[in-house]
Amino acid sequence: AITKEQDALMKLIVEAYNKHQIPQDVAKKLLQEQYSTEENFLLLTEIATSQVQVLVEFTKNIPGFLSLDHEDQIALLKGSAVEAMFLRSAQVFSRKMPEGHSEVLEERIRKSGISEEFITPLFNFYKSVGELHMVLEEQALLTAITILTPDRPFVKDQPAVERLQEPMVELLKKLCVLQHPQEPQYFARLLGRLTELRTLNHYHAEMLTSWRVNDHKFTPLLCEIWDV
């Protein structure tokens, strides 16, 4: 069963995860702006920028994160930003979108200058996350576990990151057994999504390059987090 400490950790993570959502004005624009490639790209830039802001705020609220070495904090954020963003956008896309929004967002993503070779794996991932029907606690924990991946580039004190990640993995494992008793392999399926996420890093780098060469404008935050 869940211990008192684990329940306290759970509440902190879910509270942090709920605290920051994509601003409503961005979601509203999704429906209003016209459908030119330029407009779609600008919308995606706004979405990505607000997703990264949400990610930074969530990460700061992960218990113990701010006690890590400061350079390691930056290395973890930069190393996990793409995965955390795809995970959150997959969760929003498959669950939270008001009626009709996800079709609109899908249409805009397809017509924003992203090459087809990236679009397919992206929507396959969205679909595989949607099929899991994760509860909020699982989504929040999985996102925290992704961010606290010890073997990101340039992380100096990996054991310190492992000490934060391990209790979250243990807690997620217990939660999965409690939430999905009829599906013993559910926890393994969740971790399998993290492996699929890592493959998206490569596609994302390609996407950035193709936008760069077509001289698309990025926001300062996106340039900083992805060194572009």
Ligand SMILES: Cc1cc(C(=O)O[C@@H]2C[C@H]3CC[C@]2(C)C3(C)C)ccc1N
């Ligand atoms: C530098 C830069 C990056 C993105 C991005 O990663 O977008 C992500 C790809 C899909 C998954 C999350 C995104 C925001 C998405 C929904 C468009 C969007 C615009 C932009 N100027």
